[in-house]
Structures are given as structure tokens and as C-alpha cells.
Amino acid sequence: MSKYEIPDEIPAFGHYLEKINNQDCNFEYCEVMHAPFPIKILRWNMTDFGHVNWVHRRCYHHCKVLVHTGRVTLLEYGVNQFFFLKLPIWFNTVMYHEIKTPNYIRHLSSSPLGGYTYTEMKMEEYIKNNKVWTRIDHIYKMRASKFIHPFLRWFIRRWTDVLWKEDYAMLERRNKVLNLGFKDHPEDTVVRAHDGFG
Numbered sequence: 573m574s575k576y577e578i579p580d581e582i583p584a585f586g587h588y589l590e591k592i593n594n595q596d597c598n599f600e601y602c603e604v605m606h607a608p609f610p611i612k613i614l615r616w617n618m619t620d621f622g623h624v625n626w627v628h629r630r631c632y633h634h635c636k637v638l639v640h641t642g643r644v645t646l647l648e649y650g651v652n653q654f655f656f657l658k659l660p661i662w663f664n665t666v667m668y669h670e671i672k673t674p675n676y677i678r679h680l681s682s683s684p685l686g687g688y689t690y691t692e693m694k695m696e697e698y699i700k701n702n703k704v705w706t707r708i709d710h711i712y713k714m715r716a717s718k719f720i721h722p723f724l725r726w727f728i729r730r731w732t733d734v735l736w737k738e739d740y741a742m743l744e745r746r747n748k749v750l751n752l753g754f755k756d757h758p759e760d761t762v763v764r765a766h767d768g769f770g
């Protein structure tokens with residue numbers, strides 16, 4: 573392997589992902605969403621990290637790709653933890669982001685207070701009124717004092733609501749563009765880790 577080649581996975585961190593899933597979490601919360609788009613549109617959005625710096629300024633100060641391979645991306649996010657108060661305070665977190673299968677994306681983020689947030693997105697297509705829809709199960713797991721669990725549920729609902737509204741216009745536009753037969757430019761250099769899944 574030359575010094576410029578990066579392995580397909582980041583094994584040590586990926587291994588820890590399995591452990592935290594089974595042992596370390598005492599909090600779990602699932603948001604179920606239904607979207608009038610196929611999975612490939614949603615996956616494009618979830619792996620197009622560049623748009624975070626422009627579209628999600630309310631929740632994120634910045635998003636920086638540190639390492640990227642075919643399925644795994646290591647990112648630095650500046651997170652506006654107090655977005656609901658509109659306070660300009662943000663903390664750096666590191667995120668391991670992995671496309672496990674075309675329908676299943678998971679990530680592990682460090683928390684500014686220590687510990688981790690483990691997130692899974694499971695997607696399933698179905699047909700409604702002759703249109704392809706996707707059900708998304710967005711599962712959050714972490715370890716936190718029981719005292720703050722109700723706050724965490726409230727926080728995640730607000731967080732998801734803001735991001736979903738901001739993403740929706742992009743998803744709708746891309747769906748229309750693809751349905752009209754347009755294709756991505758082959759020299760598009762934006763990191764989109766879904767390549768190869770069609």
C-alpha cells in the first residue's frame with residue numbers, strides 16, 4: 573500500500589462502535605419519519621457533508637471531512653449545542669460515519685461532556701399512491717444521567733425537526749432533477765460516500 577492509499581475502514585474505531593451499541597448505552601430514542609423520496613435521495617443527503625456548512629448553520633458551526641474512504645468518513649463537526657436558544661456557542665466533536673449497507677447508515681460522535689452518541693438510520697422503501705416513499709428509523713443511543721433523559725428526548729425532537737425542514741427543500745429539488753433525467757457531473761469532487769451503491 574502506498575502512503576496515499578487509505579484502508580477501506582478505520583478498524584479500531586469501528587470495533588468500538590459494536591461495543592458501545594451493546595454495553596454502554598442507557599438511553600435510546602427513535603424518531604420515525606416518512607419521506608416521499610427513494611432511499612438513494614436520502615442517502616445522497618446523508619453523505620453530502622458539504623451542504624452542512626451552508627444549509628444547517630443553525631445547528632452546526634462547521635463540518636470538516638478529516639478522512640474519507642469508500643464507505644467510511646471521519647469528520648469534525650462544530651455543533652451549536654444551544655441552537656434552541658440561538659446562542660453562538662459551539663463545541664467541536666469528532667464523528668465516525670459509516671455506510672454499513674445501502675439502507676443502513678450509522679455514526680458515532682464524541683460528546684463535549686465526554687462519552688459518545690451512537691446514531692443509526694435504517695431506511696425502507698414502500699409504495700404509496702404510485703410513488704416511492706421511504707420510512708426512516710432514526711435511532712439515538714447514548715449513556716447519560718437518567719435525570720436528563722426527558723431533556724434529551726426533547727432536544728432530539730427539536731434538533732431533528734430543524735434539520736429535516738432545512739433538508740426537505742434540497743431533497744425535493746434533487747428528486748425532481750433526477751426524475752427529469754439530469755445526471756451528476758463526473759468531475760464533481762464533493763465527497764459523497766454512496767458511490768457504488770447506484
Ligand SMILES: [Fe+2]
Nearest residue numbers: 617623628739
Ligand atoms: Fe442535511
